[in-house]
Amino acid sequence: MPLQTNATGEIFQGNDPAHPNPEQVLEFLRQSLISNGWTGQVSPAERAVGSRGVKFLANISKAGTAYTLEIFVFRNLAWAHRRDSEKRIQLTEDYDHHADEFQRAYDGNRYCLLLGIYAPSPDEVVFCAWKPSGYLEHANPTSCYTTVEVIRDAYLFGFGSTLDKKQRRTYAFRPNFFHYYISNISRLHSEGAIGDPPDEPEEDADQAPRLSGGSNIIRYGAPGTGKSYAIDQEIEGHRNFRTVFHPTLEQSDFFGSLKPVVVDEKVLYRFTPGPFCLALADAVNNPTQRVNLIIEELNRGPAAAIFGDIFLLLDRQSNGSGVYDIASPSPEFTQWFETTTGSIDGRVRMPSNLWLLATMNSADQGVFPLDTAFRRRWAQVYEPLNFDQAPEISFNVAIQGGGSNEVPWRVLAVEINAILTQRLMIAEDRLLGPWFVKAEDRNADGSIPGKVLLYLWDDVLRHHGREEIFSSDVHTYGELVLFMLEGRPILSNGLLLRLAERVVDAGPAALGADIAGRRIGADPAEAQKDPVAPPPEAQ
Structure with a gap:
């Protein structure tokens, strides 16, 4: 029985949503692309693409930035009949008919998009995206896979991602993340699209190998069982940063943000790093040493909201390095990170020598629940009464x-x-x-x-x-x-x-x-x- 999800992040058994018709797809694209100050046109192309595909053309612009988009939307996103959680679209047209578009590189401002739509209702639209050049010379038909968990992550956090069995990176996002996807498309699909899965960035030849093994660990149990003490024993002798979550904490506090500073009696705004960025930069600068970020009382603040898009960094490979990376959130952060670490690629990824260690007591009054998507990215260690x-x-x-x-x-x-x-x-x-x-x-x-x-x-x-x-x-x-x-x-x-x-x-x-x-x-x-x-x- 196929699995489905909805805007609350619930996963349940049920039939696939009805496929939207071309007129509905056009409206979904218009509402997504011509919003938040973007202007332009979205219109159907002259022909359909296979049995369930539709091609659209979009020209959009905002504040001097303009994109021309050739958008292939395959409306048959549905259960793949292999695993209950798997979804797919099928390319049901000979490759020669769209070879020029699928071979186009992500440079300039003209892009080809390959999308599927999951829409239980007009207010619950999620776009699923694949890199067209990941399907060069594809057969007819060919399936492009994703999972219901990735769609669920898009509902909960706006954005979700995974790798398929051929290590091609796929994404799911809500309409308000469409412009983010376009603006970062070359970075998002720069690794893992056709060949090997993303790895830790290569080290310089004269740099010592980076320590591996980093992980995300939650210690939980009754108050007074020694959760913080156990962490203190574990981190002794290492490089440590500590913070506490609380109800008014925001992502700008945890990650960092622009804040006023006084320089030569003038008030200037500069990026001020939060505990996450401080620990991240320290781990990048000290590759052979273990760096720990300790988060006390993880569930006393809205953890998923505090992490925001950093949530994508929590997925780890076997060596502890991040599976995914995210684009620099601002030019000010980029400047600070480059100055602090010497990294100039504009990307943020979890280094393999950074540990996230958290404590929580789920029975406390006034705490925030941790949803499954967030919590399953952490190892759980229970502290018993002893x-x-x-x-x-x-x-x-x-x-x-x-x-x-x-x-x-x-x-x-x-x-x-x-x-x-x-x-x-x-x-x-x-x-x-x-x-x-x-x-x-x-x-x-x-x-x-x-x-x-x-x-x-x-x-x-x-x-x-x-x-x-x-x-x-x-x-x-x-x-x-x-x-x-x-x-x-x-x-x-x-x-x-x-x-x-x-x-x-x-x-x-x-x-x-x-x-x-x-x-x-x-x-x-x-x-x-x-x-x-x-x-x-x-x-």
Whole structure:
């Protein structure tokens, strides 16, 4: 059954959309080409091209730039009957009939375009594009392939790209990217069109080989599991750049943009690089060294929008270099990049010695979801709950009848997590991680840190289940703080009982063995049956 997609990026099984007729194709082209200040004409040529092809002529111009376009549109973009996700057009005319156009080089301002159209509705048009010279001397019929995933990427990000089995580069884009495609067509199709797939740019003969292995990695898990710590261990001794995503971050902040600077008491505008460009340039300039760009809290900002067209750079070859490159976004960036790195080709590609390392916790409130197209371009590393590595600190916990017990943090957190999972079915990525608190978080009076209480009260138990963790006498967070200041119990009787079983009746050695054998969500009596078995997270 063929796969389809739509403007929301959903992929589903269904029949191919109806093919647009020539009049509809003409209207799609006119709306795309004569827009955003471009003027000109789009008209049908004198003849059809094969059984489903139509040729159009377009002359468009804007601000001194003009193009003459001979556009072959094959309207039979449909399921290829090989793989469910594959789409194709078929060239159903003898090659001699359009040999002159297909052989035309991408120079000057006269181009030949080879297109297919995917249009579930007039408002969901995506153009698919192939390089005509990739099909020199083609047979009749000949298929030009793309995939539904590339069309989905065009819906989500405006632009998508892939290589077919013969390593010819194909594209898909929404109408508002049509002028971008034309303006960059020679660059977009400069590699991988007929022969080998794109490789890392050749190094100078006197330059050391570039370090390989770069990748995109997301570390995720509950808060306090040590995601950032694990990254710090990995990047120690390397060249590192760090940033944090947040809701108001934009691509211009992450990549870089024109900003005012004062030079000789004059205000000038110059390209100011963001963290991505700083890391990129450093990796280009230091080919034998590993360079890391660390992105903390990846999903606290709209990641796909922040990356923008940099998204295309995330696809990597086996050696870590980028599969695709993008055109320089502005002359100012080109000047800065050339000055900084000496690169003069005007292209941006991911070097094989640049690592992107990100952290995220999907359960946090106020985070942005990561769509599948974005996330599948990252390796996923889950950080489990492992209280063998928890800090050695204790907190004073008030008990019924007056007084308090000193409870190790690892005991307190494990018992709270057990109630959250066993009784309230809370997902693991919302539990307390072993490093949620550190030694410096201990208050002078030894009370439980406010960030633990507030996280449980306001984030984890906002809608239900507070009575499982907190005393039934506490009705507001303000009351909870007041009870704690007065030395009154703030934890539920059930939790206090669990803590007493772990602390009061066990010596230090037994306590250590007991925590080592404790499973999150396990009944206390069951956990005591095998006190030395390691927890699943540590296996």
